[in-house]
Each structure stands twice: as structure tokens, then as C-alpha cells.
Amino acid sequence: xxxxxxxxxxxxxxxxxxxxxxxxxxxxxxxxxxxxxxxxxxxxxxxxxxxxxxxxxxxxxxxxxxxxxxxxxxxxxxxxxxxxxxxxxxxxxxxxxxxxxxxxxxxxxxxxxxxxxxxxxxxxxxxxxxxxxxxxxxxxxxxxxxxxxxxxxxxxxxxxxxxxxxxxxxxxxxxxxxxxxxxxxxxxxxxxxxxxxxxxxxxxxxxxxxxxxxxxxxxxx
Amino acid sequence: xxxxxxxxxxxxxxxxxxxxxxxxxxxxxxxxxxxxxxxxxxxxxxxxxxxxxxxxxxxxxxxxxxxxxxxxxxxxxxxxxxxxxxxxxxxxxxxxxxxxxxxxxxxxxxxxxxxxxxxxxxxxxxxxxxxxxxxxxxxxxxxxxxxxxxxxxxxxxxxxxxxxxxxxxxxxxxxxxxxxxxxxxxxxxxxxxxxxxxxxxxxxxxxxxxxxxxxxxxxxx
Amino acid sequence: xxxxxxxxxxxxxxxxxxxxxxxxxxxxxxxxxxxxxxxxxxxxxxxxxxxxxxxxxxxxxxxxxxxxxxxxxxxxxxxxxxxxxxxxxxxxxxxxxxxxxxxxxxxxxxxxxxxxxxxxxxxxxxxxxxxxxxxxxxxxxxxxxxxxxxxxxxxxxxxxxxxxxxxxxxxxxxxxxxxxxxxxxxxxxxxxxxxxxxxxxxxxxxxxxxxxxxxxxxxxx
Amino acid sequence: xxxxxxxxxxxxxxxxxxxxxxxxxxxxxxxxxxxxxxxxxxxxxxxxxxxxxxxxxxxxxxxxxxxxxxxxxxxxxxxxxxxxxxxxxxxxxxxxxxxxxxxxxxxxxxxxxxxxxxxxxxxxxxxxxxxxxxxxxxxxxxxxxxxxxxxxxxxxxxxxxxxxxxxxxxxxxxxxxxxxxxxxxxxxxxxxxxxxxxxxxxxxxxxxxxxxxxxxxxxxx
Numbered sequence: 001x002x003x004x005x006x007x008x009x010x011x012x013x014x015x016x017x018x019x020x021x022x023x024x025x026x027x028x029x030x031x032x033x034x035x036x037x038x039x040x041x042x043x044x045x046x047x048x049x050x051x052x053x054x055x056x057x058x059x060x061x062x063x064x065x066x067x068x069x070x071x072x073x074x075x076x077x078x079x080x081x082x083x084x085x086x087x088x089x090x091x092x093x094x095x096x097x098x099x100x101x102x103x104x105x106x107x108x109x110x111x112x113x114x115x116x117x118x119x120x121x122x123x124x125x126x127x128x129x130x131x132x133x134x135x136x137x138x139x140x141x142x143x144x145x146x147x148x149x150x151x152x153x154x155x156x157x158x159x160x161x162x163x164x165x166x167x168x169x170x171x172x173x174x175x176x177x178x179x180x181x182x183x184x185x186x187x188x189x190x191x192x193x194x195x196x197x198x199x200x201x202x203x204x205x206x207x208x209x210x211x212x213x214x215x216x217x218x219x220x221x
Numbered sequence: 222x223x224x225x226x227x228x229x230x231x232x233x234x235x236x237x238x239x240x241x242x243x244x245x246x247x248x249x250x251x252x253x254x255x256x257x258x259x260x261x262x263x264x265x266x267x268x269x270x271x272x273x274x275x276x277x278x279x280x281x282x283x284x285x286x287x288x289x290x291x292x293x294x295x296x297x298x299x300x301x302x303x304x305x306x307x308x309x310x311x312x313x314x315x316x317x318x319x320x321x322x323x324x325x326x327x328x329x330x331x332x333x334x335x336x337x338x339x340x341x342x343x344x345x346x347x348x349x350x351x352x353x354x355x356x357x358x359x360x361x362x363x364x365x366x367x368x369x370x371x372x373x374x375x376x377x378x379x380x381x382x383x384x385x386x387x388x389x390x391x392x393x394x395x396x397x398x399x400x401x402x403x404x405x406x407x408x409x410x411x412x413x414x415x416x417x418x419x420x421x422x423x424x425x426x427x428x429x430x431x432x433x434x435x436x437x438x439x440x441x442x
Numbered sequence: 443x444x445x446x447x448x449x450x451x452x453x454x455x456x457x458x459x460x461x462x463x464x465x466x467x468x469x470x471x472x473x474x475x476x477x478x479x480x481x482x483x484x485x486x487x488x489x490x491x492x493x494x495x496x497x498x499x500x501x502x503x504x505x506x507x508x509x510x511x512x513x514x515x516x517x518x519x520x521x522x523x524x525x526x527x528x529x530x531x532x533x534x535x536x537x538x539x540x541x542x543x544x545x546x547x548x549x550x551x552x553x554x555x556x557x558x559x560x561x562x563x564x565x566x567x568x569x570x571x572x573x574x575x576x577x578x579x580x581x582x583x584x585x586x587x588x589x590x591x592x593x594x595x596x597x598x599x600x601x602x603x604x605x606x607x608x609x610x611x612x613x614x615x616x617x618x619x620x621x622x623x624x625x626x627x628x629x630x631x632x633x634x635x636x637x638x639x640x641x642x643x644x645x646x647x648x649x650x651x652x653x654x655x656x657x658x659x660x661x662x663x
Numbered sequence: 664x665x666x667x668x669x670x671x672x673x674x675x676x677x678x679x680x681x682x683x684x685x686x687x688x689x690x691x692x693x694x695x696x697x698x699x700x701x702x703x704x705x706x707x708x709x710x711x712x713x714x715x716x717x718x719x720x721x722x723x724x725x726x727x728x729x730x731x732x733x734x735x736x737x738x739x740x741x742x743x744x745x746x747x748x749x750x751x752x753x754x755x756x757x758x759x760x761x762x763x764x765x766x767x768x769x770x771x772x773x774x775x776x777x778x779x780x781x782x783x784x785x786x787x788x789x790x791x792x793x794x795x796x797x798x799x800x801x802x803x804x805x806x807x808x809x810x811x812x813x814x815x816x817x818x819x820x821x822x823x824x825x826x827x828x829x830x831x832x833x834x835x836x837x838x839x840x841x842x843x844x845x846x847x848x849x850x851x852x853x854x855x856x857x858x859x860x861x862x863x864x865x866x867x868x869x870x871x872x873x874x875x876x877x878x879x880x881x882x883x884x
Contacts, residue, residue, distance in 0.1 A: 012411045019270045019408070020319030030811075049240045089567060089581065091588025092395050096424075098241030125531060130581050131393040132423065137581040139531065139572050141804065145837030146533025148693075148813050160419045168386050172352040174313050174808030187240075190233045191419055194412040198381045202353065203317075251590075310788060310802065312809025346752060351802050358802040360752065360793050362583065366616030367754025369472075371590050395587030454853045461712045461850070462761030491682045534837050538866075540683030573835040574865065602861045607831050614794040616755050629682070632675045633857040640823045640854055644795065645759075 007193045016201040025205050027215045028150035028176040032075035033067045034134060035060060036156030036163055038118055039080040041104070041111035043157075048101060049187070053157065056185040057117050059209050060155045063183055064118065066213050071221025075147045078120055079127040079134050079156070081105065082112040090130065132165035141173060151176040153212060154204070155183035159192040164199055171203040182209040228414045237422040246426050248436045249371035249397040253296040254288045255355060256281055257377030257384055259339055260301040262325070262332035264378075269322060270408070274378065277406040278338050280430050281376045284404055285339065287434050292442030296368045299341055300348040300355050300377070302326065303333040311351065353386035362394060372397040374433060375425070376404035380413040385420055392424040403430040449635045458643040467647050469657045470592035470618040474517035475509045476576060477502055478598030478605055480560055481522040483546070483553035485599075490543060491629070495599065498627040499559050501651050502597045505625055506560065508655050513663030517589045520562055521569040521576050521598075523547065524554040532572065574607035583615060593618040595654060596646070597625035602637040606645075613645040624651040670856045679864040688868050690878045691813035691839040695738040696730045697797060698723055699819030699826055701781055702743040704767070704774035706820075711764060712850070716820065719848040720780050722872050723818045726846055727781065729876050734884030738810045741783055742790040742797050742819070744768065745775040753793065795828035804836060814839040816875060817867070818846035822855040827862055834866040845872040 016022055043057060044050040067076055085106045087094055094102075105112055107128075114120050127138045134140050144152070152175045154163055163184050170177040179199055186192040200206040237243055264278060265271040288297055306327045308315055315323075326333055328349075335341050348359045355361050365373070373396045375384055384405050391398040400420055407413040421427040458464055485499060486492040509518055527548045529536055536544075547554055549570075556562050569580045576582050586594070594617045596605055605626050612619040621641055628634040642648040679685055706720065707713040730739055748769045750757055757765075768775055770791075777783050790801045797803050807815070815838045817826055826847050833840040842862055849855040863869040 009411070012409055015409045020322045021317060023317050023319060025313060025316040028811075084567075086564070088565065089585060090395075092246060092392060092397065092584075095246040095397075096242060096244050096392070098244065101241045122528070123530065125526075130584075132389055133393070136390075136393050137579060137584070139579040139835075142534075142572075142579070142835060142837035143531060145808070145813070148691075148811070150808070150811050160415075161423055164385075165389050168353055168389070169357075171313060171317070172354070172357050172802075172805060174311075174805035176313065176316075188233055188236045188419075190230070191415040194381075194415045195419070198409075198412055198416070202382055249590075305788075307785070309786065310806060313805075343749070344751065346747075351805075358800060358805070360614075360800040363614060363616035363755075363793075363800070364752060366587070366592070369590070369592050371587070393581075393584060395584035451853070454851055457851045462764045463759060465759050465761060467755060467758040532837075534688060534834060534839065537688040537839075538684060538686050538834070540686060543683045574831055575835070578832075578835050602857075603865055606827075610795055610828050610831070611799075613755060613759070614796070614799050616753075618755065618758075630675055630678045630861075632672070633861055636823075636854040636857045637861070640851075640858070644824055 031151040070219035135169040159186040252372040291440035356390040380407035398425040473593040512661035577611035601628040619646040694814040733882035798832035822849035
């Protein structure tokens, strides 16, 4: 594992290794690629909740480049979040998150559109999710079962939030769950490596971009 | 927030405050108390995956002491995890976690019994869960709906794992979600405060033991 | 129970009574009203999948008239179904249901709009669901928890399909589940009474329109 | 379709055909067999909720005989239902179903044991479910995903209850969903064919025992 781990001390890594949970699940045989919340609200560093995602976007595009050459083409699924214009759907969320900022993210807002740099294709589904996990209150499980997927490759943001919540559910639902280290990101650079460490221990293999691309290349036509 | 936050720098706290997500949901009107995975495997520091939880156990007992005096008595729900003796139920888990260690945690093992220090009462339900979240593949939502609960007060372990996964789901399901800072714990003392910070920003109010006890005292007979 | 039961013989009713499952749950204290799939595709008798719902619409409007006078106004939630324009989201559904007909029901189609006779108000949420149950892959549970609902009053169509699937889930999630006999309907008049009988035995109280209106009237301002 | 359909008139069958929903999904490539609730409480005709299931048991055994000869052996999963001894877990169920009868079905009761005629093998999992659907509050989805299953073959009882609820969820989760007509049964012989008709229209292929055995024979070693 690479550059994001600089914050994690050897002592803490040893705590995780001791319990015998961080084995490699490995990739399975039928992958899908998830691109989580790479919409302008998250990728525009000048927006209040955005971050500089230029490297992450470039790395996701490397994953997508290979995934788009697979034959038959493996499922590529984007997610975004948006709210009903009156913010009535989520009573509890309305208590936790400032309404004036949530109103910038209602259905149809430019901020919830996928970053055009990723060049989403017409056959690549868009999940409009309501919470952190891509599985919660969406039919992602149906999409994956229908496509006979056994391996969920996770990219996008945020590492400590939607990426982690999705990894937890993906593992629980029985998928080989892979988080691509250089293709996820977070506005909080200090929490992120600890989230990766915990995912790698408990719910996902955190693997390198190179290893992911090498794996996906096997499915090229 | 208190003593667990010493690791989090002001700069990182500022990153979280900027996005306007860490508002106080507050407590609601119908609480339940969750005690997550305080079984011997987690609370015995001499067991391979255990930690010294003596302070945590004492603090949970303070919460329970008040909760047990409420009239009508509010729901108190314990969870533990255990596996089928052949480890056949969880194909993917078997890849991620060492089997020889999981075999110590099969149904009926002494390690999966709730720590007797907590003195679980006959009317306090036990969820035997299969994954990190107390909601995943259990009927916790049914139990809470049936008891007309609107507030889930979370105690137990581990902060970076089952506590966080449960908080994510509890918030998604629409509950006022409260994590009692001094009544949760983790074998990894460095990741834990970042997990608390992220929960407090996104999914839960991290509140003090004192504030929790004060709130619960209102329901005393 | 009333007019829909003419098809059910006393012998069959006796089979259901014998097992002791058809007790009255009764109404709870915090109701919400669901209006399932009363969109033009279902209510226009000249559309291929529509039925004459004129009486049902009138009866639902009687329920809504009282529900709209409650103070504070109880949640009223409509549902409809619609598909992505390429029918790619549901691999298995595409195998089961004729595509040329499903294409009439894509997002934005006039057929998936709620029947204007019901005069849906701006504060009455619309669930766009993907399957029979209003709970499946929607955040209905979050909406109900957030509104502290304990009683789900079901109206709409179809009795043997979306009404029944919703009743099964509502009961499983722990709600007092009420099906208003004269306010549900089905294109198949023979299966419908058996579906009502089975719901009444297992998952819901099938109650009369009069009893429902009397109950809701207690919440008037 | 065969003998169970005698109650359904051609007029009603025509109503179902008109809407174009009853197409054959067909079997997929990776089957699993579910045996729902064939425990003594359901199969002993002298028990209050039992029925004469002798033919059904024989037919399920025909399915199992082939399934047990497949190489690699396909997943065979049994389910039963049982309650906590104090009946505290299910507030709403306690309102709907008579307690004195539910007390006969608590954990460990002989009535909730799988009928020995089916000779359940050690490698055949047992789901202890809490509600009608085998998916609700169980990890069946994880088991199926982990085994890379795409086809759920349903046998057992009751047709109008647990079989139908399981078929609804199985279809929603994206599985080829197959109900084996002669291998399901119900204490209510009149409702059952209408439940089969509705499943066949909406959520499952209702297929004959012969066709199922022919399909499974392809996986023999």
C-alpha cells in the first residue's frame, strides 16, 4: 500500500495485523466499477464542500479506460446525491446538515452532475442515492445480481464517508470488495488514511491502481 | 467533546466545520440504548482481539443504571457476533478473516457471551448479528419501530467498526443517532478519534456521558 | 368485512381462522396514509394495464379529505413506478415483462403521473419505486421513522401486487398495517379477495373505509 | 402449468396475459434450491397449523435428490421460523397472532425442526427467519452472492405466504426466480392457485417439477 499511509504508524498497523482480519479477499471473476459521488459539488475545489480531486479524477479515468475496453463491457456505475427541493424527505438529515447548503444540492442542480472529465457514457448507470452507502435505498444490489457481478471495485469520494459506507455494505452483501487506493479521496487528508486502514482490516482490500488495472486488463476483448 | 479528541488537530476540525454538516440533531423523545458487542472476545484484554475495556464497561453501566430506572422502561438492546460452526455462511468473510480465529467465535462459544459485568436482564434483547452494523440482517428496525423509538443511543465497541457501521445505518433509517463518547472504545486508539470526528460530522451526535445521563434521567419514574 | 369478500367461501375463511393469526392489530397512535400507484397507467381503463378505478379513486379521496384536515397534518405519501429510458436497470424485470409495454412507463411518461383526481399537494411526498413494495429500494422507512409514524394506512393498487408486497414489508418493519378494503383495487377481481383474505390473516388488518375515516377524524384540528 | 390451476378460469387468466408481464425469465446459470418452512409445525397435519404435505415432501425430495448429485454441489438452503421464548422481539406480530399458539414455536421447539423426511445434510444451511420472506432480516442475499447464484428455485410452504413473500424479494434482488408448482403447498387450497397465478404474472416463473429436475440434471457430475 502506498502514499496515503504515511500518517499511520507501525504500532497502529501492528494492532490491526494482530487480529488476523486483513487477509486478501482478492478479486473475483465478475467485476463492476463504482464511481462514487464524483459530481461537481465534490470535485470543484472552489465549492464549499469540494476538494482538489484532479489526481483522483485522472486515476479514475485510468480505471475507466480499461473498464471501457472490456468485452463484454463490465458494469460501470456512477453515483451522486441530490435532495428533493423542499428538503422534506430526510427529517433527521435536516437536523444534522445546514439547510442553506443542502439547497444547493437539490435534484437538477449543476452541482450534483457527474464531473464531465469522467465522460460518463450512456450505458453507464447513474444511481441517485440519498445516503452515504451506494446500497442504501437504491437498487444497486439488483443491478449487481442481474449482471452476475461478484467483485465491486470502488473509486470516488469521500474515503471516510460514502466510500467507507459502501464498502461496509458491499462486504456484508457478499461481494469481493476492492477499494482503489489512488482513486479515492477525501477533503480531510488526516482521517482518510485511518479510514483506509480500517476498511483494509475489516471490509475491503485496499489495492493499488496498478494492481486494479492489471486485473481489469484480463477482461479486454 | 472530550478526552478522545486529543489526536485531532484544529486544522482538521476546521475542515469538518466548514461544510456545515456537524449540527446537533439532539435527542428525540423516545430513546433506546444499544450496547454493541461487549462480549468477552472484545472485553477480555488477554484474548487476541480484546482490549482493556474496564473504563468503558464502567461508563456503559452508568448509562444502563439510569436506563433501567426509566418508567416505562426504555428498550435496552445488546448485540454480539457469532458464526455457524462450519464457517459456511459467510463466503467473503472467510476470505478476509483468518478461520482459526473465527472458529473461537462460533455460536455457543464463551467468547461471544455478553460480559457479565453488564448484568444483562431478561427483558433486554440480544441481537446475534453477522456483520458490523446492528441493523444488517437483523430485525433491529422492527424492534425499534415496534417500540416507537426515535432516538438510538449507541455504546460499546468498536468505535471504528461496529459502532460506526451502526451509526451510519441508524442515521439513514431516520433515527436521532447518539454516540456516547466515553462509552465506546476501540483496540486502535489512534483511528478511534477520527472515526468519532467523522461520525459527528456526518451521522451522529457524539455526546458526553454526562449529557446522556442527564437526558435519560428525564424518563425516570 | 365487505363487498370484496363474496368470492370467499365460509370453508376457506374457517381454514384461516383456525390458525389464530387474523387478530386485530388495531390502529396505533401516529398514522401515515400511503396511496400506491394511482397513476394514469393504472387508473385509465383504456390503457392496456389500467382498470376502472372510479370508485376506488372516490374512496381514496374520502380518506385524503380527512387526512388533509389533521393537525399537525399526518404524512400522506404517494407512489408511482417508472423505468430508466433504456430499461437497463432491471435485468430480470426485462426478462419477465414485455419491453414494448414497459417503454410506455419510463421516467417522465404521462402514464406514470399521479391521477389528477387525487389532487396531490406539494407537501405530500412522491416515492418513485422500482418494485412492488413501497419499501423496496426507497427511503420510505426513513420517512416514516423521521415522522415518528407507527401506523401505515394502505390505499391504492394493485391489491394482489404492490398493495400486498407493501403490506408484507410494513408488517415486517413493525408497523400497525392497515389495508382499507374499499380503497384498494385490482384488475383481477377474482384474485383480489383472496389476497385480502391472506393479508388479513398474516400481515395487515383489512378494515372498512368507515372505520378508517372514523379513526383519522380523531386527529382533526 | 398443471393441476393446481383448476380453480382459475380462462377469463381471469386472460386478464393476466393481457398486460404482458408473465414472460418466461427462464433458469439462469447458477442455481440454488430453497426449501421454505418444511418444519413439523407446517408438515404435521395433526398440528393446528399443519397440513398434509406428504406429496409435497415427496416432490421436494425429488428436487433434492438431483440437487445433491450436482458437482460442485449447488447450495441447498432450508428455512424455518422460531420465536424468542418471551415473544418480545415482535411487538406487532404479537398483536396479530395468538400468543398461546406462537409459544409452541419458540427457539428449540420440536415443531420448528425441519421434517426429517427431507434428510437435511450438514452442508445445507438453515435460515432461522423471523418473517415470511427468506430474505427479510436474514443474510440470504449474502449467501447467494457469495455462492455466485443467479437462480433461486423455491420449494416449500406456504404458497400464499412465505413462498410468495420470498418470490417477491428474490425477483426484486435480481434473481431468476422459479417456483416449483408441485413442490409448494398451502393449507388453503383455494387461495393457493391465485397466489401462483399472481407470482407467475409478476415475480416468478411457476414451472413444473419435471422441468426443474431436467434443468438441475445438467449440473450433475
